[in-house]
Amino acid sequence: MNMGNHSRIPKWWMAAFVSLAIATTPLSAQQNRPTSDDADLQARYEQAMASGDRTVALEHVLKYAEENYGENDPQTVKLTRHYGHALYQDHRYREATEVLKTALERSTAAFGPAGGEAFEINMNIAFAYSQWNSRLLTRMQYFDRALEILRERGERVSITYVDTLISIVVNLMSSNAMEGSYTSHLSDTMYSEQAAEISFPIESEYYSQYGKAERYMDEAIVVAKELEIEDEYISAKVAIANARLQVAKTADLAAVPQGVQGYISRGTERAYYDEEQERLVTAIDKLSENPELNASYLHAANKALLEIAWLDKDKDRMYAMCTEGVLNSADEYAPDRLYEVSDNGTVFAPELGIPVSKNLFRRRVSNKKPQVDEYGNPVKKPYFIPVCVDGRLMAALVNAPRVTVEELGERRP
Numbered sequence: 001m002n003m004g005n006h007s008r009i010p011k012w013w014m015a016a017f018v019s020l021a022i023a024t025t026p027l028s029a030q031q032n033r034p035t036s037d038d039a040d041l042q043a044r045y046e047q048a049m050a051s052g053d054r055t056v057a058l059e060h061v062l063k064y065a066e067e068n069y070g071e072n073d074p075q076t077v078k079l080t081r082h083y084g085h086a087l088y089q090d091h092r093y094r095e096a097t098e099v100l101k102t103a104l105e106r107s108t109a110a111f112g113p114a115g116g117e118a119f120e121i122n123m124n125i126a127f128a129y130s131q132w133n134s135r136l137l138t139r140m141q142y143f144d145r146a147l148e149i150l151r152e153r154g155e156r157v158s159i160t161y162v163d164t165l166i167s168i169v170v171n172l173m174s175s176n177a178m179e180g181s182y183t184s185h186l187s188d189t190m191y192s193e194q195a196a197e198i199s200f201p202i203e204s205e206y207y208s209q210y211g212k213a214e215r216y217m218d219e220a221i222v223v224a225k226e227l228e229i230e231d232e233y234i235s236a237k238v239a240i241a242n243a244r245l246q247v248a249k250t251a252d253l254a255a256v257p258q259g260v261q262g263y264i265s266r267g268t269e270r271a272y273y274d275e276e277q278e279r280l281v282t283a284i285d286k287l288s289e290n291p292e293l294n295a296s297y298l299h300a301a302n303k304a305l306l307e308i309a310w311l312d313k314d315k316d317r318m319y320a321m322c323t324e325g326v327l328n329s330a331d332e333y334a335p336d337r338l339y340e341v342s343d344n345g346t347v348f349a350p351e352l353g354i355p356v357s358k359n360l361f362r363r364r365v366s367n368k369k370p371q372v373d374e375y376g377n378p379v380k381k382p383y384f385i386p387v388c389v390d391g392r393l394m395a396a397l398v399n400a401p402r403v404t405v406e407e408l409g410e411r412r413p
Contacts, residue, residue, distance in 0.1 A: 055086040072109040074116070080106055081121055088124070091334035093131035100125045114149045122146035123164070130171055136212060143168045157226050162234060165220035166241045170300045172213045173244035213245055233294055236283035240301045243276040243283075247304055250276075251311055273308045280304055302327040310386045313361050315345065322388035329387045333396045338389060347384050347395040356382045360395050 062083050065076040084100035087093075100121060107116045126142035133139065147168075150161050220241070224234050231237075250272040256263045264272075280301050287294035287301070306327060309317040321327050340348040345360040384395040 055083070055090050058083045058086050072106050074110055077103060077106045077110050077116060081117055081124065084128070085124060088128055088131075089331070091131075093128050097125060097128040097132075100128055114152045119146050119149045119153075122149065123167075126168075127171060136172075139171075140212065157223055159227065159231050159234070162220050162224050162227070162231070163237070165216045165223070166237050167296075169213050169216050169220070169241040170244060170297075172216075173241070173248050174300065174303065210245065210249055217242055217245060233287055233290070233297075236286040237294075237297050239279050239283040240297055240304065243280050244300065244304045246276050247273065247307055247311070254311075270312065273312060277305060277308050280308075299327065303329070306386060306388065310361070315343075315361075318386055319393050322393045323391055325391060327388040328390060329396075330389045333387060333389075337397045338387070339384070339395045339397070341386070341393055341395050349384075349395070349397070356384070356397070358384070360384050360386060 058079070062076070062079040065073065065079050069076055080099060080103035084096050084103055087096035087099055104118065104121045104125065107118050107121055110116060111118065122142045122145045126139040126146070129139040129142070147161070147164060150156060150158070150164065155161055217238075220238055224231075224238060227234075250264070250269060253262055253264045254266075254269040284298060284301050287298050291298060302321065306318060306321055309321065341360055342348065347358040347360055349358055382397060382399045385398055387394055387396045
């Protein structure tokens with residue numbers, strides 16, 4: 001039977017497909033396999049939608065598509081990707097990653113390695129990995145593949161390509177991937193008495209990490225200049241991504257001990273922050289001309305301003321940003337990773353069983369020799385960062401093992 005004939009498709013399934021805002025491209029011709037549990041699936045879907053659980057509802061629709069149209073049907077591919085995205089929105093990042101990787105396999109089978117939604121799925125996988133896997137190489141292979149797909153499609157000199165490069169930089173700067181890139185190299189010897197006499201090659205150690213993000217940033221600037229039709233907001237977007245990069249680099253250098261190459265004074269540190277803050281404010285003013293179109297970049301810019309206030313230990317500015325509602329990260333962190341904060345910066349968290357300071361304003365870089373993983377990369381240490389959640393300043397725990405947080409969730413007061 002030709003599946004392009006929608007008369008044989010259950011009405012509930014088609015309604016679900018539309019209500020979940022998934023595009024309805026023509027179905028490929030496949031043999032319809034009648035199933036005995038259509039009524040059960042319909043009941044489960046309707047129950048899930050009634051309870052507001054879009055993810056469960058989408059799971060049931062996906063199951064129907066897999067059983068009736070095949071795993072590699074264009075509709076099934078779309079549903080698989082949307083199910084992965086729904087898991088991501090539910091903060092089920094590991095599950096989302098696996099589902100999205102399945103979507104990529106199905107998309108490749110249905111449309112080829114660069115067809116269909118291959119670009120979007122590769123970006124989705126990279127973003128999902130950034131939520132739970134700190135290894136840069138893991139996510140960057142998907143970022144790079146997404147960029148490669150755009151080049152294969154002849155879309156290198158395009159707004160989409162520049163936006164993608166900027167999004168990658170913002171992600172790297174927002175997910176602590178680069179944090180400690182210089183100081184982690186230094187800490188092998190920082191604890192020794194001879195630390196002040198050691199000269200570290202800043203070019204090979206420091207930029208070996210941040211250079212990854214800078215290459216994306218440089219390419220974005222080059223391509224933006226090549227565009228025949230200039231995006232009126234492109235300069236502001238570039239400024240935001242670059243500011244996030246510079247703030248992270250400055251924070252790392254500020255942790256270098258005096259006497260070690262790369263050290264900067266407190267005055268120099270604040271001057272750098274002031275410079276980036278000015279650029280961010282200018283960019284925000286420009287992007288605010290169309291806040292709906294530029295919502296993601298405005299959010300990234302305000303997160304950078306909150307980070308600067310944090311690094312400057314400017315509590316009043318941090319509280320003001322949250323209470324004024326210019327920033328809300330409620331959807332970015334799982335509830336079990338968010339904690340209340342006192343006026344003096346104390347984080348109201350239970351004993352976590354991991355070494356982490358409960359002072360939100362304490363420097364997060366240690367002089368102790370870091371542990372390394374099986375690949376020789378420094379293991380990121382857990383710490384709290386400030387976040388605005390529904391008008392309140394809260395602390396989010398980052399770099400902590402997922403299982404630790406889940407196990408401790410039941411012991412919260």
